[in-house]
Amino acid sequence: MRTTIGYTVESIGYVVGAQGLVSFASQTFFGTEWGWMHKVVDLPSTAYLGVVAVGLTLVACGVKTRKTPQRHKVA
Structure with a gap:
């Protein structure tokens, strides 16, 4: 989900x-x-x-969101 949101925010930032x-x-x-x-x-x-x-900020936030490693819970 983070990857999708990151790409979406980044795309909006470019536009x-x-x-x-x-x-x-x-x-x-x-x-x-x-x-x-x-x-x-x-x-x-x-x-x-x-x-x-604002566009550059959205791009940066999108890239950061996309590249944030997902943490896996160990049960």
Whole structure:
């Protein structure tokens, strides 16, 4: 179960981080809106860096959860 949860959290983190990075780059360098993040929330371009940080945190938590060794009880 931990493996499944770890992969799920990690996958969500990749999507959130990528969308934050795309939104930041599009607003900062091109003055347009790319991706779907701007349809959900309207943030200033620097706030999208926080979204990238949240995505990276989710990836790290997912990897940690996935790699946590399972303890077996000895009866």
